[in-house]
Amino acid sequence: MNAPRIGGASLRATRPTISSRGIKRKAPRPTQPMSVHPLPPNPPVNPRINPSANTHPSTKSTPSQKRAPPKSELERFQERIRAERDARHKQTYHGISPRVLTFLGITALTISTYTGYLYASYTREVSKAQSLSIPTDVSDRYNTTAPTFDAEVELSEKAMRLGAKRADLVRLARGDVLEVSCGTGRNLEYYELGERRGVDAEGRATVRGCRTLAFVDLSPQMVAIAEEKFRRLRPGFQRVVFRAQDAASVSVVKAAVLGPGQDADAEVGKDRYYDTIVQTMGLCSMPDPVATLTHLGSITEPTRGRILLLEHGRSYYDWVNRILDNLAPAHADRHGCWWNRDIGAIVRESGLEIVEEKRWHFGTTWRYVLRPRQDRVEKAGEGV
DSSP states (O other), X not given: OOHXXXXXXXXXXXXXXXXXXXXXXXXXXXXXXXXXXXXOOOOOOOTTSOGGGSSOGGGOOOGGGSOOOOXXXXXXXXXXXXXXXXXXXXXXXXXXXXXXXXXXXXXXXXXXXXXXXXXXXXXXXXXXXXXXXXXXXXXXGHXXXXXXXHHHHHHHHXXXXXXXXXXXXXXXXXXXXEEESOTTTTTGGGOOBSOEXXXXXXXXXXXXXXXXXXXXXXXXXXXHHHHHHHHHHOTTOOOEEEEEOOGGGOOOOEEOOOOTTOOTTXXXXXXXXXXXXXEXXXXXXXXXXXXXXXXXXXXXXXXXXXXXXXXXXXXXXXXXXXXXXXXXXXXXXXXXXXXXXXXXXXXXXXXXXXXXXXXXXXXXXXXXXXXXXXXXXHHHHHHO
């Protein structure tokens, strides 16, 4: 009998009111409790019993069960972008991204293509070289290559740092100096001109600097270029001579001290020996390099004279030597140089004594400081 009254009261209590700003729900009015059985009081809590253990899981309130506020469109867009980015990052092969894999693939393809090109070019050059019949004496090639020689060798010498190696060797020259196979004068700038007294590494008195210079080469065209270059680089030094001669038969010719009005050719002094003989990249073009070195040793001052060599030839490694041997005929025909000669064997056969030996570039670049054999010098002295 009381239920309809309660329902009607609740409907009246929650009926909305209309205002000028819109519909506004009116707060329910407090009603007097009807004849409803009161709930039993909460039982006393036993301190020994965990109250949370007796509650049903579905009725337990946790922070995670609270409804999160709805996300805006911007937040949902940002989450989607982050998800796509994470998915792209996960698309890797053993931890390598597709971009890196693509770069590595292109690099490998480029290297393999270039290697194939080099091998094809090498095979073609070997086939061409083996068909050539080249004489041992190829020194006449320098008559035609003299005008372009410096430009042809400049890049390779810079890559191999041969300029520094030339400078270190030529600065050892002292006294009366002869340079054979001078070419276009690629060593001219490294000579210390003007004789002066000094002390060597062992504390003994010695002579430093060059008192006189003589440059010889078998090619007149090369000698002309070297002389023109020297006059431009060292215009004040007059004690120098240039000759087109074969190094295997060169004689001792020294420039005398010139006074005013004296002719250089008329004032040439002759002596038995040179204090220093320089040879750079010349043994490769000589028809008989052993005989040439033996002759140079005979005109070097016996006790303190030195022969300075910087050459290129065979390597430490057989695979490099095979390449040099296969391409040697074509290289000799084009550049007048047999680049596969065994420089060490040539030096040993010449009978000269090795003071210093160094090698670079897989052993293909050789540096020697030589002198006449002292036992032969002593025997020659006893005979006199």
